[in-house]
Amino acid sequence: MGEVILMDLPLGYLFEGLNEDQLERIITIVREVSMEDGEVIFREGGESAAVYILRKGAVELITLVENDFELPIATLRKPGEIVGTSALVPPYQYSLTARCTEKGTLLSIERSALLEAMSEDRDLGYIVMTNLARYFFDKLKETRQELRIHFQNFKALFIQVH
Numbered sequence: 001m002g003e004v005i006l007m008d009l010p011l012g013y014l015f016e017g018l019n020e021d022q023l024e025r026i027i028t029i030v031r032e033v034s035m036e037d038g039e040v041i042f043r044e045g046g047e048s049a050a051v052y053i054l055r056k057g058a059v060e061l062i063t064l065v066e067n068d069f070e071l072p073i074a075t076l077r078k079p080g081e082i083v084g085t086s087a088l089v090p091p092y093q094y095s096l097t098a099r100c101t102e103k104g105t106l107l108s109i110e111r112s113a114l115l116e117a118m119s120e121d122r123d124l125g126y127i128v129m130t131n132l133a134r135y136f137f138d139k140l141k142e143t144r145q146e147l148r149i150h151f152q153n154f155k156a157l158f159i160q161v162h
Contacts, residue, residue, distance in 0.1 A: 057104015
């Protein structure tokens with residue numbers, strides 16, 4: 001299975017820049033899991049036991065705003081997109097809920113196995129964590145831009161009212 005995964009599926013931004021030996025190491029700890037429409041993959045606040053890479057299907061990311069009100073954050077549909085990176089950062093709790101919205105498959109990498117690989121090969125660990133940091137900085141920039149747009153809209157509305 002490992003050879004097929006390496007050849008026909010991007011492993012996502014997290015593993016960009018790894019050499020062939022490092023990719024082979026990662027592939028040895030990957031397992032494929034099926035997901036059904038409506039299935040919750042993990043819940044916000046739950047222990048983050050694994051990182052998941054979308055292979056096929058769709059996954060909706062949701063946050064709980066109030067009691068029973070769920071706010072959709074994003075829907076992932078592109079093979080290679082990654083969810084569950086909270087598994088790499090203490091306190092190892094998922095920050096969102098992930099739910100399957102289209103039957104498919106995920107690649108799962110258990111937190112303990114990935115952290116062990118990163119500990120045994122410090123260069124691998126450095127690359128993965130640098131990729132993770134870069135991803136979050138990009139997301140932070142996007143969020144700031146969205147806030148600017150919302151603020152401008154709010155400001156315009158406020159001026160109209162007063």
